[in-house]
Structures are given as structure tokens and as C-alpha cells.
Amino acid sequence: MAGIYIHIPFCKQACHYCDFHFSTSLKYKREVLKAMHKELQLRAEELKGEIVETIYFGGGTPSLLSISEIESFLACISKNFKVSKHPEITLEANPDDLNEEKIKALSLTRVNRLSIGIQSFFEEDLKMMNRAHSAQESEKCLAIATKYFDLITIDLIYGVPGLTNERWKQNLQKAFDYKIAHISSYALTVEEKTALASFIKNKTYPSLDENLALEHFNTLVSETEKNGFEQYEISNFAKKGAYSKHNTAYWQGVAYLGVGPSAHSFIKNRRAWNIANNAKYLRALQQNTLALEIEDLSLTDRYNEYIMTGLRTVFGVSLENVKNRFGEKYFEYLQEGVAVFLREETVVVEEGILKTTQKGKFLADGIAAELFYV
Template sequence: MAGIYVHIPFCKQACHYCDFHFSTNTSQLEKMIKMIAKEAEIRKEYLGKEKIKTIYFGGGTPSLPDPKWIDFLLNEFSKLFTLDLQEITLEANPDDLSIEKLRAWKKFGIDRLSLGVQSFEDRILQFYNRAHNSHESIEAIEKARDAGFYKFSMDLIYGFPWKDHSLWKKDLELVFSQDPGHISCYALTIEPKTALGVWEQKGKFSPADEDFVAEQFEILQEEALKHGYDQYEISNFSTPGKEALHNTNYWKSVPYLGLGPGAHSFDGTQRGSNIRNNSKFIHSLESGQISFEKEETEESDILNEYILTSLRTKWGIDLEYLKDRFQKDLKIEKMKQLDQFGQAGWLLWGENTLSLTKSGKLLADSIASALFF
């Protein structure tokens, strides 16, 4: 079992918080798509004989190109890989959801949309420099359902500095009223090279304090539970059977091939990434080369990454897997830390698993780092 991630590195405009690789210059868009297909051909042996179960079109904004290019890539993948698809996701912005595009994506095999809503408050959307408005967000799922889609996710950002939690509560009320089946919620993070990062350095923007952000996370947990959404990963919530298969496989260390500039890959043992430069990525492939660099990893890196990613999920750490794969007995070797976290009420023990309680999820990264080897 394996997956393919496709990074489409173009956007209409730059969101003020975004640190992903993208360009607002779309002059190379069609050439980029062709080079992504060429990269797939060159790297078709990366996953061995694994069947491809999931494909994820991310970015950037993969809803920006003419749908024919998504169809082009899917046709190329069908020639190069053994496809046994369970899910094909496409990230889309609400302002891109024309009925023509929706019907085309559906016809070409896209069966899940991940909608970049971020907020239903126009003042916040404008501050983030998003291209859509709240009305388009509210209409998004209705239009997609009319086109035949039934699997969705909606992205939201919490932690915007405000006098109280009223705007966040409104966002949650509206997203659950749409009942998408899946939501992904991320705390507003200030990255140095983004517009928000520059504004913070110049004293023009002050992010919310940690307690405010933590309170919004707890509100999210409460509202999700109330509406029947399971927190199956720290930032991801779904109704039964609506988990994101592709992303779940990331957290379960399933191999995947990343295509496009800035895309990461994992072959089951070693990770690597493509260069974050559109022109250099295109030029290298025109020369018959790939711009993929393997990461230098040790066994301890693989072990600690497993602890970090699995502890973020409801399935938690498989203690027997740690013993068999890494010869590590967490209960014995990290007894002091586990006792401390257990007394604080942050741990859930299964028969052979360790996961986090509701309060423990607030501290997932710091708990994981304390258990690193």
C-alpha cells in the first residue's frame, strides 16, 4: 500500500500566513504539470511494486489549473503505477468552485475535496489576504454536493488575536452546520518569512498568547465531540468512516511518492524532498534529472518520528511494534516520564498501546519529545 502526493505550486495571491512553496506567477503552470508527469516517469520505481491506494493533489492551489491538467496527470499515473485507488483528494479554494470545474473533477475521478475555508469572518479573510469571502465558503459544499461530491474536509485556522472567542465559536457553528464530515483545524503560526512574520518583527502584529490559543483548542474539542466528530489526530476531526485516508497513512508511516517542487517523499525507510524552486525544478527535469535529495537519517530519527506522529493519533504508539522494530521497551526505559505524565492525567493505556487524553493532546509535541530516545 502506498500513496502519491502532487504539489501544484501556484496560487492567485499570497496568503499572509503561508510558508508553503508556491508562486503567484502562473506563466509556467502548463510546463510545470508536464514536468511533474515526467518526474513521475523517472521515479516510478521509487515505491517498488506497491499498489497506489491514495492520491492527493495539494499546493499551492491545485484547484487553480484547468481541470484537464488534473485529468492529464491521473492518466499518466495510470500508465506508470498499479492503481488500486480508495481515495483521490483535491485541495480547493471556495472561489474556484465553479460548477464546470466541479463536474470535470468528479468525472476525472476526484472523490474528495479539501476546502480551504480558514474562517467564515470576512474581516479575518481579508486580513489573511484570502481570495474568497464567507458567502463563497458557505455555498461551497452545497455546490459540490450538487455536482455529485459527498466526501469533504474543511480547513479552519484558530488562534487569531481577538478580544474574546466569539469569532472562533461562530466559525465552528457555521462549519458544523455544513456537516462536511471532516474538518482540519490548525493554530495560526507565525513563520518568519511570511507577511505576518515581517509584521510581527516590525511591531505591526501581535499574535495571541498561548493560553488564548489553548482555550480555542479546547473549545474546538468540545464542539467537535458535541457534533459527533472524533478527534482521530491532533488537528483532524471526522464523523465515523470519514477520516482522510491519505493523511492517515502519513501518520502510520505508509510509503508515498511526492511529486512537484518542495514535495516530500518516504519509501518506508528513508525520507527526502524536492527543491523548492519552480524554475530549477523544471530545468532539472528538462535535462532528464531530478532535484530530489535524500535526508540523512539514523535509526533513532526513524524511532523518534514514529513516536511523534503516532502519539498525535487516537491509535497511539504500538508498544509491541517498538519492541519488535526498534528493540525499545517504552514502559521500562521511559518509566519516570510516563509516571509523571500519567499522574497529570495525560495518558491513555490500551492493552499494547499508549495514546493521549483530551488534556494530553494540548501538549502532544512536548510529551512526545520527552519520550524520544
């Protein structure tokens, strides 16, 4: 089993908080897409013997692709890889790219899961984030998309200065009203070299308030639970049967090939990441070479990664698995390190599985970092 991730490195405009790789110039879009096709062909060997169960168009903004560009990627994948009969195929889309004609056309392709970057249903939040869409477009596209797609996930951002808990609740309520089956929700964070970082530095934007983010997170957890969602990963909430297969496979260490500038891959304990520069990526592929760096993961790297994903997900960390996969040394190290968190009741062991408790969920990354083998 394997997944393929396609990174579309273009956006209409830069959101203030975003540090993903993208270019707002579409000048070389055609050439970059062609190079990505070539990368798929050149790297097909890496997934030899694997069945591709999930395909994910992320970015950047994949909804900037035309229907024929999406179909031609899917045809290229089918030609070069063994693809299962009914793969999960997700496409990330922004509301401003989704009119009824486009949504209908998308629903007639093999794309069967639409991931819509709503972020907020309020104009003031969208303006603060410099999103390209309006609150009205957020609602309009959802009203249409739910007619054509059964599987829709939306992204929502919390911890935005000025977003009261009451308005945050209203954001969530909108998602429930549209009967969305999956929500991914992240706190606004300040990443280096983003517009948000410089605005905060020169005081044209208020600093982020961790207590506000925590209040929103608690509201998110309780409201989604009340509305029948399961929090299967710290930031991901799904109705029954609506887990993201692609991301779940990723968290469970399944192989995936990432194609396009800045895309990451993980195959046979080896991690690779493509250069995050469209021009350099393009030049390399035009010369039939790959512009990527490779790292072989050590046993410690794999152990640390298992702890991190285990504590962030509903799957937890299996103590038996730690003993069998990593050995006695790591098992004892974990036993020792975890004692303090068991006492604080931020983690719990149930039937041999170590998990974060409700109290520990917001702290999962910090707890995992403390348990890393160094």
C-alpha cells in the first residue's frame, strides 16, 4: 500500500501566515506541471510492487488547475503506477476557485474528496489572514459542493486575534449546518519569514495569545464531540467512516511519494524532500535529473517519529510495539520518561497503549518532545 502526494506550487496571493512553498507568478505553470509529470515517470520505480491507495493534490492551490490538468495527472499516475480500483483522491481547493461549473466538472473526474480552505466564515478574519476569498464565497461554495461531493473536509483556523470564542463557536456551527464529514483545524501560528511575523514585529498586528488558542481548542474539541465527530488526530475530526485515508496512512508509516517542488517522500525508512524552488526544480527535471535531498532514518529517528505520531493520533503508542520494533533500550527509556506525565494525568496507558488524555491533547507535541530519545 502506498500514497502519492502532488504539490501544486502556485497560489493567487500569499496568505499572511503561510510558510508553505508556492509562487504567486503563474508564468511557468505549464512547464512546472510538465516537469512534475516527468518526475512521476522517473520515480515510478520507487513504488514498485506497491498498490497506490491514495492520491492527494495539495499545495499551494491545486484548484488553480484546470480539469484537463487534473485528469492528465491522474492518467500519468495510472500509466506509471499500480493504482487500486477505488483510490481515495483528494484535491485541496479554495472557495474563490469553486463555482458550480467547476465543482460539477470536478465531481465527474476521479477526485472523490474535496478539501476546502474555508479558514473562517467571517470577513474580518479572512481579511486579517489575507485570504483570497470572501465570507460569502465560503458559504456559497459549500452550499454547492455538498450537492456534488459526499466527502468534504474543510480547514478552519483558530486563535486569530479578535476572534471571540462566541464567533469561533459560530464558525464551527456553520460547518455542522453544512453537514461536513471532516474538519481539519489548526491554531494560527507565527512562522519565520512570513508577513505575519513582520507585522507582529513592527506592531501593526497584535501578538498571538496562547490562552485564546487554548480556549478555542477546548471549544473545538467539545463542540465537535457533541456533533458526532471523532478527534482521530489532534487537529483532525471526522464523522464515522470519514477519516482521511491518505493522512492516516502517513501517520502509520505507509510509503508515500511526493512530487513537485518542496514535496516530501517517505519510502523504506528513507525520507526525501524536493527543492523548494520552482526554477531550480524545473531546470533539474529538464535535464532528466531530480533536485532532492535524501536522509536515511536511524532507529532513533523512527522511534521519535513513532512517539510523535502516536501521541497525536487516536492510535496511540503501543508499548509492545516499542519493545518489538525498537528494543529494550527504547522501551525502558520510554517507561522512565513517561512517569511524570502519567502522574500529571496528561497521558494514560490503556490496554498497553499510551495515549494523551483530554488534558494532555493540546500539549501532545511538547510531551512527545520530552519523550524523544536523544
